[in-house]
Amino acid sequence: MKRILIDMDDVMAETGLKILDTYNTLFNTNFKKEDFNEKSFTDLFKADNYLKVRTEIGKSGFFRDLAVKQNAVEVIEKLYKVHDVYIVSAATEFPESLSEKVHWLNEHFPFVEWQKMVFCGYKHMIKADVMIDDHTKNLDYFEGETKLLFDAMHNQKVTGYTRVTHWDEIGKLLL
Numbered sequence: 001m002k003r004i005l006i007d008m009d010d011v012m013a014e015t016g017l018k019i020l021d022t023y024n025t026l027f028n029t030n031f032k033k034e035d036f037n038e039k040s041f042t043d044l045f046k047a048d049n050y051l052k053v054r055t056e057i058g059k060s061g062f063f064r065d066l067a068v069k070q071n072a073v074e075v076i077e078k079l080y081k082v083h084d085v086y087i088v089s090a091a092t093e094f095p096e097s098l099s100e101k102v103h104w105l106n107e108h109f110p111f112v113e114w115q116k117m118v119f120c121g122y123k124h125m126i127k128a129d130v131m132i133d134d135h136t137k138n139l140d141y142f143e144g145e146t147k148l149l150f151d152a153m154h155n156q157k158v159t160g161y162t163r164v165t166h167w168d169e170i171g172k173l174l175l
């Protein structure tokens with residue numbers, strides 16, 4: 001049995017797609033997911049505009065209706081049965097998100113007990129064997145044996161990590 005830390009945004013939930021939709025709605029643009037294969041958010045988005053998007057992310061409701069990543073429920077439920085799984089989200093940046101994330105997990109991942117939900121800022125002090133995250137800033141300071149970078153729009157140019165693009169791949173690695 002391994003202790004596995006699973007991030008929420010852009011790992012369990014399609015947060016990046018909602019950010020993209022929010023940006024397109026606010027600024028009447030038509031960016032698509034594929035546009036980020038070559039460029040990062042900061043290359044494509046105007047900095048002032050992105051600050052306005054962050055204000056939207058901080059408002060009530062943003063995190064409550066996020067779509068679930070394909071096959072995340074099925075694979076995480078299997079992992080949960082055989083490993084010591086924790087859902088770990090750096091959520092305190094957006095205080096309104098805290099209760100929304102609990103309700104979202106209860107709705108879509110009802111098998112995850114409240115004791116296995118960890119909302120924090122930094123993640124480096126958490127000890128485990130495996131971390132699944134879309135941000136190198138979290139993976140870089142993780143001391144466990146396995147670091148999996150979940151493919152996301154914002155990390156297309158990142159190299160040097162074990163990249164996973166679908167939950168089925170994680171199932172093959174860890175089940």
Ligand SMILES: [Mg+2]
Nearest residue numbers: 007009010134
């Ligand atoms: Mg994330």
